[in-house]
Amino acid sequence: xxxxxxxxxxxxxxxxxxxxxxxxxxxxxxxxxxxxxxxxxxxxxxxxxxxxxxxxxxxxxxxxxxxxxxxxxxxxxxxxxxxxxxxxxxxxxxxxxxxxxxxxxxxxxxxxxxxxxxxxxxxxxxxxxxxxxxxxxxxxxxxxxxxxxxxxxxxxxxxxxxxxxxxxxxxxxxxxxxxxxxxxxxxxxxxxxxxxxxxxxxxxxxxxxxxxxxxxxxxxxxxxxxxxxxxxxxxxxxxxxxxxxxxxxxxxxxxxxxxxxxxxxxxxxxxxxxxxxxxxxxxxxxxxxxxxxxxxxxxxxxxxxxxxxxxxxxxxxxxxxxxxxxxxxxxxxxxxxxxxxxxxxxxxxxxxxxxxxxxxxxxxxxxxxxxxxxxxxxxxxxxxxxxxxxxxxxxxxxxxxxxxxxxxxxxxxxxxxxxxxxxxxxxxxxxxxxxxxxxxxxxxxxxxxxxxxxxxxxxxxxxxxxxxxxxxxxxxxxxxxxxxxxxxxxxxxxxxxxx
Numbered sequence: 001x002x003x004x005x006x007x008x009x010x011x012x013x014x015x016x017x018x019x020x021x022x023x024x025x026x027x028x029x030x031x032x033x034x035x036x037x038x039x040x041x042x043x044x045x046x047x048x049x050x051x052x053x054x055x056x057x058x059x060x061x062x063x064x065x066x067x068x069x070x071x072x073x074x075x076x077x078x079x080x081x082x083x084x085x086x087x088x089x090x091x092x093x094x095x096x097x098x099x100x101x102x103x104x105x106x107x108x109x110x111x112x113x114x115x116x117x118x119x120x121x122x123x124x125x126x127x128x129x130x131x132x133x134x135x136x137x138x139x140x141x142x143x144x145x146x147x148x149x150x151x152x153x154x155x156x157x158x159x160x161x162x163x164x165x166x167x168x169x170x171x172x173x174x175x176x177x178x179x180x181x182x183x184x185x186x187x188x189x190x191x192x193x194x195x196x197x198x199x200x201x202x203x204x205x206x207x208x209x210x211x212x213x214x215x216x217x218x219x220x221x222x223x224x225x226x227x228x229x230x231x232x233x234x235x236x237x238x239x240x241x242x243x244x245x246x247x248x249x250x251x252x253x254x255x256x257x258x259x260x261x262x263x264x265x266x267x268x269x270x271x272x273x274x275x276x277x278x279x280x281x282x283x284x285x286x287x288x289x290x291x292x293x294x295x296x297x298x299x300x301x302x303x304x305x306x307x308x309x310x311x312x313x314x315x316x317x318x319x320x321x322x323x324x325x326x327x328x329x330x331x332x333x334x335x336x337x338x339x340x341x342x343x344x345x346x347x348x349x350x351x352x353x354x355x356x357x358x359x360x361x362x363x364x365x366x367x368x369x370x371x372x373x374x375x376x377x378x379x380x381x382x383x384x385x386x387x388x389x390x391x392x393x394x395x396x397x398x399x400x401x402x403x404x405x406x407x408x409x410x411x412x413x414x415x416x417x418x419x420x421x422x423x424x425x426x427x428x429x430x431x432x433x434x435x436x437x438x439x440x441x442x443x444x445x446x447x448x449x450x451x452x453x454x455x456x457x458x459x460x461x462x463x464x465x466x467x468x469x470x471x472x473x474x475x476x477x478x479x480x481x482x483x484x485x486x487x488x489x490x491x492x493x494x495x496x497x498x499x
Contacts, residue, residue, distance in 0.1 A: 007032030008180075010094055011077075012039070012086075012104040014050070015401075016135050016274035017061075017068045018234050019075065020173045023133035024103040029174035035097055035185070036072055037090075038065060039193075040083040040200045048115040049086065050107065051320065051402050053202075054395035056364035057272075059222040060232045062202040064273050067233030069197065076177040078185045083200050084193040090119055094128060096188045102128060105135035105274070108310050109402040110317040138167050138278050139307050141314035151315040153417040155308050163304055167279050226364035226398060230269070237275035240267060244284045248291045252298035258356075258367035259440035265299070266365070268399035271306065278303060309403040312417055320394075320406040321387045323415035327478035331415070332470050333385040340388055342457050343378050346447045349456035352432040353377050355445035362445070364398035369435055375412040376426035381463040383470060386413035414471075422471045425464045 009028035013036055016022060028034045043049040053061060065081070072079045082089045094102060102123055107116060120130045134140060139162045145151055152158035188194060203222070240247075247265025254263040270276040285300050313319050323329055342348050346357035356370035366374070371393075378389045390409040394400045410416025436442055448454070 007101070008097065008099045009034050009101045009103055010090075010097060010099045011036045012090065012102060013037065013068070013079075014105060014107060014274075015272065016105040016277075017064045018237075018275050018277070019068070019071050020234075021135075021171045021277045021280050022105070023135050023171060024105050024131070026171050026174055027131065027133065028101070028103050029177065031101065033177045033180060034077045035080065035099065035180060035188075036077055037080040037082060037093060038068075039086050039089055040081075040202065041086050042084055043111070044085050044087060044115070048111050048118070050109065050112045051394075054397070054400055056222070056226055056396055056398045057400060058202040059226060060230070060269055060273060060364075060398045062197065062200070063232035064234075064275060065197055067235060071234060074176070075174060076179055078180060080185070080188055081195055081197050081200055082191070082193040083195060087115060087119055087122070089191070089193045091122055091126065092191050092193070093188055094123065094126065096191055097184060100129060101131065103131045103133065106132045106140075108137065108141055108314045110314070112402075113314075135277060136274060137307055137310055138162075138282060138304070139165065139311070141311045144311065152308070152311060155305065155418050158308050158311060159301065159304050162307070163300075167282060170277075170280055170283050225362050229363040229365070230398060232269070232273070232275070234275045237267075237270040240265070240270065241276060241280065241284055244281070245288045245290045248285060248288060248295050248299045251295045252292075255298065256369045256435050258370050259436055259438075259444065264368065268404075269365070272399045272401045272404075278306070306404060308418075309407040312407055313403040319410070320390060320402065323413075324410055324417050325415050325419070327474060328413070328415035330477040331474045332383075333379075334383040336382065336384060339382045339457060340378075340384055342454075343374070343382060343384070343389075344392055347454050347457075348377065349454045350377070350428045351442045351446055351450070351453070352428045352436065354447060355442045358447040359445040360393070360396050364396060366397070367441075369431070370441075371408070372412055373426045373428050373431045375409055376424075377428055379409075379413045380422075380425045380467040381458050381460065383463075383467060386410060386415065423468060425467060427460055427464075429460065 009031055011025050011028050011034050016024075017038075019025060025034065025036075040053075041049045043052070065079075069079045080093070082093070090102065093099075104116070107113060116132065120132075123130045141151070144158060144162050146157060146161075152161070244265060244267075246262050247267070249262070251263070254260050257263045267276065267281065271278060271281070281303060282300065285296055285303070288296070312324070316322070316324055323331075343353070344357065346354035346361070348354055352370065353374050356366050356374045359370070360366045375386070375389055378384050379386045386409045387406075390406050393409070394405055397405070407416055411419045414420060414422035432439075432442065
């Protein structure tokens with residue numbers, strides 16, 4: 001259909017804060033004019049909706065939304081902000097604005113999918129057209145399954161099955177539209193949940209929209225930390241995309257070197273908030289000529305690890321606190337608040353661990369190799385539950401999303417799909433010698449002078465053995481549980497036969 005500028009569509013932005021390669025926005029502009037909304041969502045009484053943003057992500061979202069607001073304004077598209085339960089806000093807005101259709105990019109976490117389905121039903125009952133679009137993934141989770149199963153549990157078969165698929169062309173930015181009557185937009189702002197960007201409370205930690213910018217009432221922790229290291233928004237993302245070759249060049253050989261600023265592309269927060277689509281990144285990687293085939297293949301493979309994480313998340317509810325491997329429900333983790341506090345603050349006495357935790361706090365990001373080592377240390381050397389670390393990373397990382405964060409933690413802890421073998425315990429001293437041999441990374445981020453290093457809080461050899469013993473106890477407990485279930489089932493079957 002050609003653009004008539006008569007039909008009005010509400011485009012609900014979520015984790016897709018861009019105007020290019022945006023299927024929902026492109027389709028809406030093809031139908032007519034557009035009004036956009038972004039909601040700081042609160043989960044409803046049934047727990048439906050996205051996981052609430054962590055602290056570092058709230059800062060990023062605020063800054064990125066400011067850029068999106070300007071980019072949409074340049075296209076003549078007003079962007080409304082609201083806070084609360086989307087199931088109440090979206091129908092209220094559609095009625096106030098008089099739109100004929102609603103479009104959004106699909107979400108894949110089970111609690112968000114269920115919410116979107118409910119909202120779609122309500123809008124259909126109101127006589128509205130509702131369309132969901134792909135935009136966050138290269139591979140829709142339900143389109144990939146092994147023979148005889150509904151989803152993949154191991155990465156390599158998943159990769160082989162989907163990596164050769166065509167993903168389509170990158171969509172251009174839509175043409176600007178004629179202005180929308182200001183009175184119509186202002187009428188929508190009379191809705192209770194509608195506020196301005198500052199009123200969302202993203203920078204001050206308030207629940208869901210105070211209607212008042214209250215950052216002055218609390219410490220702006222982000223000003224002296226993550227704000228010094230990042231520039232959120234699509235404009236900075238486009239610059240990074242133009243320089244993608246720098247992040248890919250040498251990737252196959254240097255990606256595990258944490259001191260090398262160019263050993264990774266650092267595009268993860270751009271993907272997490274949808275400032276860039278995975279399709280834009282895949283196309284850029286495939287068309288970059290100044291890198292070797294090995295580097296390109298290694299980098300693209302990591303892009304598909306993200307796809308695999310979402311593939312798992314789609315199929316496993318509560319993946320942020322429930323182990324994929326059921327036997328790990330019996331793992332005898334310890335509850336040691338002091339050990340957890342040492343780990344969080346970078347005071348374990350192991351330089352690579354402490355440097356990594358300091359980098360995380362200061363920048364909202366940590367090199368992937370160091371993420372694995374710090375996670376292994378917490379879950380195996382300290383025997384703390386993996387979700388204690390997952391929750392800390394969720395709050396501290398600018399790139400934490402509902403798939404990569406818990407899936408990665410479960411991978412290290414041994415409880416996830418295609419997980420590292422439990423007996424693989426990353427020795428932080430050997431990892432430092434191997435991947436930071438000249439000490440450059442530790443020198444950059446260690447939060448204390450080497451001479452003032454705290455004493456190690458655990459012995460590496462003893463704690464590794466304790467972890468393996470705990471794993472053996474879990475296996476024995478799981479075997480006993482299976483035996484008990486078998487006996488119980490046998491008793492029930494016998495009773496059924498006797499009756």
